[in-house]
Amino acid sequence: MDSLVAANAKFCFDFFQEISKDNPRKNIFYCPLSLSAALGMIHLGARNNTAQQICEVLHFNEFSKNESKESDACLKSNKSEVVADSPVEGQEKTKGLLNLQAESSNDESEVLSCCFGKLLSKLDRIRDDYTLSIANRLYEEQEFPICKEYLDNVIQFYHTTVESIDFRKDTEKSRQEINFWVESQSQGKIKELFSKDTLDSATVLVLVNAVYFKAKWERYFDTKNTVDATFCLNEKEKKKVKMMHQRGLFRIGFIEEVQAQVLEMRYTKGKLSMFVLLPHASSDNLEGLDQLESELTYEKLMAWISSENLSEEMVAVSFPQFTLEDSYDLNSILQDMGIVDIFDETKADLTGISSNPNLYLSKIVHKTFLEVDEDGTQAAAASGAVGTTRSMPSELTFMANHPFIFIIIHNKTKSILFCGRVCYP
Structure with missing residues (x-):
């Protein structure tokens, strides 16, 4: 599973570079895990060059062959879990399905999907300490x-459903149905995923993914200490924000190569963390942010947040309240990254999904919502060399009053759940 987590993270930072290159001042927030899972669903039914393009962009081609034993165990484990969880009257049918799946267990796409299913099972759940709900759905004309085999596999591995819908005769009703489902899956935070005129009678396949996340800080910020403060993009561009303050023990470190601090803010019980990468303040804070972004990779992030680079210290933390909301039309973004054929009805090979050779993907939209305050975080989404800790006074200061990057990670699996950039809180 480690190589799948690494592949997802590499795609996360490739995607970050793609969406930030045209607008370095734009706030960014997205859920790379959701996007990888959604495209993994398509990959399961893609064939030939269409499948290869998805593989390369999502780094699925780097999925380790050394994990074959783990993958076999994954398939067997999935088999046991599905049979155990099935109603008694449905177990015979389920066993039949699993026997069919076992016959094709050597198929790389299925092995990858199986590991994805295990990963989602570890993450997608409601707990007392946090809520993380990941929902994907395919809407097809x-x-x-x-294909029944595809339907069975996508339900098992990606915990999703496929819905037939009448795009051609009742496009508006179809749009409203999809939007209602997304709003319900995101606890009402994501409304109007598809605006009017984004779908039409020519639409044949729509992929929707929704993520909802809510968690409380392990060390909450007292509202009494929240004050108005200045957030600086540069010497000329500034704005007033609500700045939260607290003093306490935090894991903190310094990255010499990019001149930036790293702070870990844990959520309740420490299963999830927000890691904040804060460049050194300067007359133009975008320059430091640009340097940090240019150096940011999965391998470097893992080194920067490792126990070798972070130490627990008494830290005076100043962190802004902020809300981010955005929508990404993934068609053009993914095409720029190299996934082209699935959007072209003359080139798309999705014959693993449907025997109809004319099937292609009409639309992928990723809409996100994030709210950070004194209690914690509420979020929704519809997809090198390590420096030593800088020598500082006994109480360190972490003042996030200028642009920064934040990454929310599931600590046990090291999966990146959310990634964002704050230029204007």
Whole structure:
């Protein structure tokens, strides 16, 4: 599973570079895990060059062959879990399904999907200490019937459903149905995923993914200490924000190569953490942010947040309240990254999804919402050399009053759940 987590993280930072290159001042927030899972669903039914493009962009081609034993165990484990969880009257049918799946267990796409299913099972759950709900759904034009084998696998591995819908005769009703489902899956935080005119009678396949996350800080900020303060983009561009303050023990470190601090702010019980990468303050804080972004990779992030680079210290933390909301039309973004054929009805090979050779992906939209305050975080989304800790006074200061990057990680699996950039809180 480690190589799948690494592949997802590499795609996370490739995606970050792609969406930030045209607007270095734009706030960014997205859920790379959701996007990888959603595209993994498509990959499961893609064939030939269409599948290869997805593999390369999502780094699925780096999925370790050394994990074959783990993958076999994954398939067997999935088999046991599905049979155990099935109603008694449905177990015979389920066993039949699993026997079919076992016959194709050597298929790389299925092995990858199985590991994805295990990863999602570890993450997608409601707990007392946090809520993380990941939901994917495919909506297909009812004239394009889905292959039963694909339907069975995508339900098992990606915990999703495939819905037939009448795009051609009732586009508006279809749009409203999809939007209602997304709003319900995101606890009402994501409304109007598809605006009017984004779908039409020519739409044949829509992929929707929704993520909802809510967690409380392990060390909450007292509202009495929240004050108005200045957030500086540069010497000329500043704005007033609500700045939260607290003093306590935090894991903190310094990255010499990019001149930036790293602070870990844990959520309740420490299963999830927000890691904040804060460049050194300067007359133009975007320059430091640009340098940090240019150096940011999965391997470097893992080194920067490792126990070798972070130490627990008494820290005076100043961190802004902020809300981020954005929508990404993934068609153009993914095409720029190299996933082209699935959007072209003359080139798309999705024959693993439907026997109809004319099937192609009409639309992928990723809409996100994030709210950070004194209690914690509420979020929704619809997809090198390590420096030593800088020698500082006994109480360190972490003042996030200028642009920074934040990454929310599931600590046990090291999976990146959310990634963002704050230029204007």
